[in-house]
Amino acid sequence: MSLKRVSPCESSQSPGRLILLVLALSLIGLANSFADSTLTYITVTTQTPATISPGDNALYTVTANRTGNGSFDVYCSVSGLPAGAAASFSPGVISFLDDSPSAKSAAMTISTTAATPPGVYTFTITGKHSNGSKSVSCVGTLVIAANSSSDLPQRILSIDCPAEGSMRLHCSGKARRSYVIQASTSLNGDWVNLGTADSDSNGLFSFVDTSAGSCPCRFYRTSTP
Numbered sequence: 001m002s003l004k005r006v007s008p009c010e011s012s013q014s015p016g017r018l019i020l021l022v023l024a025l026s027l028i029g030l031a032n033s034f035a036d037s038t039l040t041y042i043t044v045t046t047q048t049p050a051t052i053s054p055g056d057n058a059l060y061t062v063t064a065n066r067t068g069n070g071s072f073d074v075y076c077s078v079s080g081l082p083a084g085a086a087a088s089f090s091p092g093v094i095s096f097l098d099d100s101p102s103a104k105s106a107a108m109t110i111s112t113t114a115a116t117p118p119g120v121y122t123f124t125i126t127g128k129h130s131n132g133s134k135s136v137s138c139v140g141t142l143v144i145a146a147n148s149s150s151d152l153p154q155r156i157l158s159i160d161c162p163a164e165g166s167m168r169l170h171c172s173g174k175a176r177r178s179y180v181i182q183a184s185t186s187l188n189g190d191w192v193n194l195g196t197a198d199s200d201s202n203g204l205f206s207f208v209d210t211s212a213g214s215c216p217c218r219f220y221r222t223s224t225p
Contacts, residue, residue, distance in 0.1 A: 037068025037096070042076070042127040044108070044140040046158055046170055051143045051202040054084075054116045058142055060108040064094045064127050071097045073130035076106065080123035084113035085142065087123075094127075110142055118146040120153055120172055143172065145202045151175055152203035156220060165213025170206050171222050173199050179222045181207045187219055196225070 042065065047058040064074045074094040078087035089106045096104060108125075121142040128135040141157045152172035162168045173179055177199050182191040199205040212218055 037066060037070030037072060039072070039074055039127060039129045039134050039136055040065050040067055041136050042074075042125060042138050044125055044138050046160070047110075047140070047142060050204050051145045052112065053146070054112055054118065054144060055114040056112060058110045058112075060110070060140060061105050062089065062094075062108045062125060062127075063103055063105040064096075065103045066096055067102070069098055071095075071100075074104075075128045075130065076108075077126050077128075078108075078110075078123055079126070080121065081110065081142065082112075082116055082119065082121050082144070084116035085121075086111055112144060116144060118144045120144075120155065120157065141170075143202075143204065154179075154222060154224075156222065159220070162208065165210070167209045167212040167218070167220075168206060169209070169220055169222075170204070171197070171199075172203050173205070173222065175199055175201050175203045177203075178225055179205060180225055181209070182221050182223060183209065183215075184219050184221075185215055185217055191221065 043063045045061045047060055049058075052058050062076060066072075074096070076089055076094065081087065087108055087110050089108050091106055094104050094106050121144070123140050123142060124137050125140060126135055126137045143152065143157070145152070151174040154173040155171065157170045157172055159170070160168050169181060171179065178196055179199065180196050181194045183194050184191045194209055194211075195207060197205040197207045209218075209220075
């Protein structure tokens with residue numbers, strides 16, 4: 001009498017069944033990766049040109065970011081614009097395909113009329129996942145000057161990161177003035193002068209803080225000398 005050792009796999013599954021089982025599990029994993037695709041956040045650039053007059057257009061780039069590989073659409077809308085201003089997107093819908101990258105962009109144009117009042121306006125862009133499961137938002141700034149020599153409110157308009165460890169401040173104030181940029185690690189702490197910047201004829205100026213990477217947290221403000 002001869003004996004044959006039978007493994008557990010041989011006793012319960014044939015090779016063909018094992019192949020089918022592996023294929024089924026792979027398909028389930030693939031389907032789950034598609035189902036996990038979702039909108040995570042959106043960003044918007046500073047306006048181009050840096051300031052406009054009433055009746056002109058301001059241009060931006062809006063970028064939607066997602067995780068996963070499934071296909072879906074992102075519908076964007078804008079709120080908080082001044083009277084007479086309206087936003088449009090090209091393309092009108094940001095579409096992600098199964099094999100598309102994790103970030104896709106659309107050009108946004110904010111048009112104004114001659115009656116749109118000058119000023120610095122903060123608006124909100126909301127991106128909505130096509131199935132309604134999620135919406136995300138970000139904040140942008142619209143700067144409208146009355147003429148070539150405008151005085152704008154003194155404020156920090158936006159902050160971006162031009163390089164690792166650096167922060168760039170985009171600010172407004174009175175035209176052709178010098179401003180001191182200050183920083184602190186706490187709102188109740190001591191403020192340290194980082195440097196100065198001169199505003200242009202539109203009241204706009206920027207400053208790059210190259211030492212920002214050395215601080216776990218940093219607050220900024222501008223002041224006059």
